[in-house]
Amino acid sequence: MPSRDFKRTDRIGAELRRELGLLVHAAVRDHGLPSVSVSDVEITRDLDWATVWVTAMLPEQGLPAVKALNAMGHEIRHSLAHSGMRMRRVPELKFKYDDSVDKGERIETLLRQQARDLAPPKDDKSTGDKPD
Template identity: 90%
Template structure:
């Protein structure tokens, strides 16, 4: 019998990510928050808590956006309970900032700078 690699919490997390993406977009629009996107959702095995990882267009807007979303988490959870998801109990939501995109851009910038520093003078001309 094949193993079940895709856990129930993964399936629920994927569905929550889709629904929360719409709800966070609406919260951004309605409350004038910085542009925010849902990156991932991690759920505890007992389905009591969901950590919602978000990112913003500008890194300096990340913490204010997360703070505002955590203040709105009860309202978002209520909207999630009344959405199309059929869950007995909607998990408590905890929003956190995902800085992996920022770190990736920083690493890419450093690599580009290093490549420029190591490039021979005169550019790419070959004689």
């Protein structure tokens, strides 16, 4: 018998991520929220709570968007219940900002700056052209 590589909560979390991605996109469009996308969903073992991690196009708009999504959590949960997911009980939703993308961009910027600082200076005379 094949072993189960994924837990039930992982499978449900992946399905919730797909459905919530669509619902959050619609909420952003319909309610004029800052542009965010769902990056991950973590669900408790008892399937009562789901933490929805979102990222923003502009980092400074992330926290206001999360606040608005948490305020709309009941409405999004209701839409999720009627979206076609076959779940006996839809979990309560808690939205949080995922700052891993922001941290990655900051690290990349620092690495590029460090590489630029360590690069040898370009000298116009070292191009190898012979004088006439």
